Amino acid sequence: MxxxxxxxxxxxxxxxxxxxxxxxxxxxxxxxxxxxxxxxxxxxxxxxxxxxxxxxxxxxxxxxxxxxxxxxxxxxxxxxxxxxxxxxxxxxxxxxxxxxxxxxxxxxxxxxxxxxxxxxxxxxxxxxxxxxxxxxxxxxxxxxxxxxxxxxxxxxxxxxxxxxxxxxxxxxxxxxxxxxxxxxxxxxxxxxxxxxxxxxxxxNHPDRAAARDTFRDVIQRALLDGGKVLIPAFAIGRTQEILFELDQMIQAGEVGRIPVVVDGPLSLSATEVYRRHKGCYDEAAHEQLARGDHPLDMDSFMGARDGRQSSRVSDLRGAAIIIAGSGMCNGGRIRRHLAENLDDPRTDVVLVGYQGARTLGRALEDGAKEVWIDNRQVPVQARVTRISGFSxxxxxxxxxxxxxxxxxxxxxxxxxxxxxxxxxxxxxxxxxxxxxxxxxxxxxxxxxxxx
Ligand SMILES: [Zn+2]
The missing domain is CATH 3.60.15.10 (Ribonuclease Z/Hydroxyacylglutathione hydrolase-like)
Known part of the structure; x- marks a missing residue:
C-alpha cells in the first residue's frame, strides 16, 4: 500500500x-x-x-x-x-x-x-x-x-x-x-x-561548479554591501554540505572571512552526528581527515543553540551568513531571520533545497513581493537566489x-x-x-x- x-x-x-x-x-x-x-x-x-x-x-x-x-x-x-x-x-x-x-x-x-x-x-x-x-x-x-x-x-x-x-x-x-x-x-x-x-x-540541475560560482558571488556581494545571507537549509545534510563548501571557499581564499552562523540546536546536533559517523564518509573526506583537517571544522563558525544565543544573531552587524531551518521556511528559526531582514535590499536569500508547494520557501522562490510570516506582513526587498546545484x-x-x-x-x-x-x-x-x-x-x- x-x-x-x-x-x-x-x-x-x-x-x-x-x-x-x-x-x-x-x-x-x-x-x-x-x-x-x-x-x-x-x-x-x-x-x-x-x-x-x-x-x-x-x-x-x-x-x-x-x-x-x-x-x-x-x-x-x-x-x-x-x-x-x-x-x-x-x-x-x-x-x-x-x-x-x-x-x-x-x-x-x-x-x-x-x-x-x-x-x-x-x-x-x-x-x-x-x-x-x-x-x-x-x-x-x-x-x-x-x-x-x-x-x-x-x-x-x-x-x-x-x-x-x-x-x-x-x-x-x-x-x-x-x-x-x-x-x-x-x-x-x-x-x-x-x-x-x-x-x-x-x-536537471546546473552542475556543482556553477552552483559554487553563484554561491561565491552572493557571498562576495554580501561582504561588499554588509548584508546578511540567509540560507534556509534542512538541518540534516544540507547544512553540513553548505558548511563544507564554505570552508573550502574560505580556505582557498575565494571569499574573504565572513562569520558563519548555524542557528538551531537540531542543525548543531546533526553536525555532531555527521562528525561522529566517519564510516559513512567518501574517500576525499577520509583523505582530508588523514591530513588532520576535519571536513566539518571551520574557524569563523558560530553555533547558536539556545534562544538567547539565537537572538544575539539578530544583533550581528555587517555581513554574515546565517544557516537555519527549516529548509522550506515553513517553521524554525529561519522565519525570524527572514521577518527581520527580507525588507532590506542588501539581504540575500539563498534557496539551496527543494521548496514544496504552499511553503514560504516556494513563495519566495516564485518571486512574491510580500509574504506573511507569523501574522506579520513583510515586504520582500531581498534578492532571492535559487541554487539547485547543491541539491x-x-x-x-x-x-x-x-x-x-x-x-x-x-x-x-x-x-x-x-x-x-x-x-x-x-x-x-x-x-x-x-x-x-x-x-x-x-x-x-x-x-x-x-x-
Ligand atoms: Zn530526504
Missing amino acids: FAGAVGGVTGSCYHLTFDGTSLVIDCGTFQGGQIADELNRRPWPFDPTRVTAVVLTHGHLDHCGRVPLLGDNGFDGPVWGHSATLDIATLIMEDTAKIAAHSPGPPIYDRAAVERIRGRMKRHPGYGKRQDIGPFTVELFDAGHILGSSHVRVSWDDGGERAILFSGDIGVVGSPIIRDPTSTWAPEAAVDWVVTESTYGNR AHADQDGLATWYSTLPRKAGGTTFVTHGEDESRDVYARLLRDRFGATTAIPQLDDVVTLA
Whole structure:
C-alpha cells in the first residue's frame, strides 16, 4: 500500500504484507499547510497494531517523523535502520515533539512517545548486509543522499525469491562528505519491483561548479554591501554540505572571512552526528581527515543553540551568513531571520533545497513581493537566489543513470512516487521510453498485489 509521498514529496510511507508479517517502509511527516496537517492526523490506512516492524530509508522528517505516532496508535515492534539513520531520526523526532509542545492545539506526540520508540530502535548491520525480519530479508545499499541514507531491498520466498527495492531519496554523484548513490550491484541484488523517488524527475540541475560560482558571488556581494545571507537549509545534510563548501571557499581564499552562523540546536546536533559517523564518509573526506583537517571544522563558525544565543544573531552587524531551518521556511528559526531582514535590499536569500508547494520557501522562490510570516506582513526587498546545484536529490539524469545500473528481473513494475505529479509523469514516461519499464503512478492508499 502507498500511504504517503504520492503526488507530493512528503509523508513517505509504504506498507508491505506477506504471510502474516507486515513492514512499514518509512513513516514520514506530511509537510506544507493545512492539508498536510490533516494527513498527519488522519486515521492510519492500515492497522498499526499489526505492523511487525518499521524500516527507515533515512532520517529526514518526511521519512521518519510519524513513527512515534504509529507507536502511540498501537505499533509495538522494532524500528530498523542504518545506525546513522537511527541517530538522525532520534534528533528529528525529539525536535518534532519539542515543536509540538510549544505549538497551539493538541501535540501530534510528546517526548515520552519518542523515548518509547527510541528504546525499540535496532541497528541494521549496514550497507550490503542482510537482516531477516520474519519471512522478509532486508538489505541496505548506500543512497548517497544524507548520512546513513539507504536504498532498502526487501525480499521473500514465494515459490522463488521475490524482491522489491525502495529507492528512498537518491543522492547526487559527487556530493561532499558522503559517498555516491550505489551504482554497482551484484547480480543477486536483482529486483522484481522498484519504488523510486522522482523529486526532480522532470528537470536537471546546473552542475556543482556553477552552483559554487553563484554561491561565491552572493557571498562576495554580501561582504561588499554588509548584508546578511540567509540560507534556509534542512538541518540534516544540507547544512553540513553548505558548511563544507564554505570552508573550502574560505580556505582557498575565494571569499574573504565572513562569520558563519548555524542557528538551531537540531542543525548543531546533526553536525555532531555527521562528525561522529566517519564510516559513512567518501574517500576525499577520509583523505582530508588523514591530513588532520576535519571536513566539518571551520574557524569563523558560530553555533547558536539556545534562544538567547539565537537572538544575539539578530544583533550581528555587517555581513554574515546565517544557516537555519527549516529548509522550506515553513517553521524554525529561519522565519525570524527572514521577518527581520527580507525588507532590506542588501539581504540575500539563498534557496539551496527543494521548496514544496504552499511553503514560504516556494513563495519566495516564485518571486512574491510580500509574504506573511507569523501574522506579520513583510515586504520582500531581498534578492532571492535559487541554487539547485547543491541539491541532495538526483536530477532527471541522475535518477535515470541510477535506474540504468539497477539489475531488474523481467516482468515487474516500477512505481514512481515522491514527486509532484508533473515530475512523476515525465519521469515515468522516460523510464518506459528509455528502459522499456512497466511503470505505475500510484495514488494515496492504492493497494497493489505483487505477483
Ligand atoms: Zn530526504
